[in-house]
Amino acid sequence: MNAHARPIIIRRKKVVHAHHGGSWKIALADFMTALMALFLVMWILTAASKQQREAVAEYFRTPLVVALAGGDKSTASTSAIPGGGDDPTHAEGEVRRIDRREYSRPSDAQRRFFEALQLRIEAAIMADPELRDLRGQMRFDMTLEGLRIQVLDTEQRPMFSLGSDRVEPYMRELLRTMAPLINELPNEMSISGHTDNLPYAGGIGGYSNWELSSARANASRRELVAGGLSPEKLLRVAGMADNVPMPEMPRESPMNRRIELLMLYPETANSIRSPAVLPEPAAEPVWIPGIEDLTAMLQSQAPAPAEQPERVL
Template sequence: MKQGERAIIIRRRRPAAAGHHGGAWKIALADFMTALMALFLVLWIISTATPQELKGLAEYFRTPLSVALAGGDRSASDSSAIPGGGADPAHAEGERMRVDLRQQSRPSDTRNLFRHLRQRIEAAIAADPALRDLHEQMRFDMTQEGLRIQLVDTERRPMFRLGRDQVAPYMRDLLRTLAPLLNELPNQISISGHTDSLRYQRGDQGYSNWELSADRANASRRELVAGGLDGEKLLRVAGMGDRVPMQDANPGDPVNRRISLVVLTAEAAARILAQSQGRAYTPAAAQPQAAVQAQAKAKAE
């Protein structure tokens, strides 16, 4: 370079490297795969579940979240700014009574109580080696009146002597095992006896299936009371003869010879009382029975 000449500086920009994308997509993919695994796991569990477990799962999702978390709907339905329902604002007994009455009237709560009672009965039967085989002769189902527990006959193990109301020893043990469990709920109970279509020689003119079914229902009532059942819980004892056979059963099938115990809802009990007194049933008629049930539930807690 000659003296006096300016140096020419050429600046060349280096091409910028592309930025790193980071690992966010990996986290998203991992979350997606975890969700898929959880989904397939749930589907597999459902496919292997028993009908009873599926019913319990469905009932769980039908229960409102506030009820499941708090055990009631106080936060959602309480219109009083002052806690409590009695003279003392700090005393919550009155308000608790109102909440219990609302809970008692909800069908889902009643089904939960009945489901728990059924589980207690099945557990007690399974725990007793002498009664374990009788589980096959028990039928549980929900009706409009309440939880129905049917004790059915078989040719191999009849519950009563043929044509008589004498209770078999294992039937006596079963009824006396049920008695204290039925006392756990304040609900009233209905007992009905049923026979098959085999008639007596004189038909309905003398001692017939009507009398036999009623006598067997009363014999069962006596065994329940002897086992500790509160007699005040009994609302109705009836003999139905052979007029109400089991569904899809031949009229002469031994399964029709059965005792049906119904743990009544408050509404069903009020309806039976109204009909027996010759008056129309109104929902308000069920309130006294619901109050009795709520008081008993509060004492149990």
């Protein structure tokens, strides 16, 4: 063998077979998911009532723009602008419904003033050991007319003597404590007295719950003025008897015996001071009857001749 002979090298290329891929598995999974969803929908529709199926059908008939606008098919327009119709300037098309209660809502400044007043009154009451127990008889809430402060009566701690407008000492102290705090607000004020539906037992000469509630409201006014409230701030003092009971309370409940102090919004005060007057109706033409009309009227008012009874032979 020749030592110088070159060795023979055989190169064999390793062939790697390509993977078949798993895309068919994804497609099969999607198909099985869609098929299962179809079976579920068919099963739900089979178990649903007729009204439920009609509701589902109406949902799919609703246009997309209407659904996005939060409307329904029968009342909403095809515009995605709520209440705008085809014309966002409202020159044509739908008109936005106006809630008149929005015009009676307090401004942010008024609400802050009223909330600050409530906090200061509560702090002054809690700082006085003799008035601390009266906090449970007070209610603060915002109404369409203003901030309402209610002082409620109880069987254990009445505000006035029984059947009288004589103010109890703790009620007098409470009103005189609130007076300088209320006086710091520029708002005018209304006071109303309320009673339960029990008739006034000692009434002489027609004295009733109307007179009692009015007298108690006026007695509260005197105590507030004595405590430092400016008399010019008082716009209305009224007695309501038992006509406005507390919500969800029986009319004989002692909580209906209460005094309401109302801090009025400026708009409400103006409407009380100068109520709007309705315009006079247009004068209708006066009809003056002629001679022919008078003759017809007299003939229509003449009594009908009496019927003669049938003669019996």
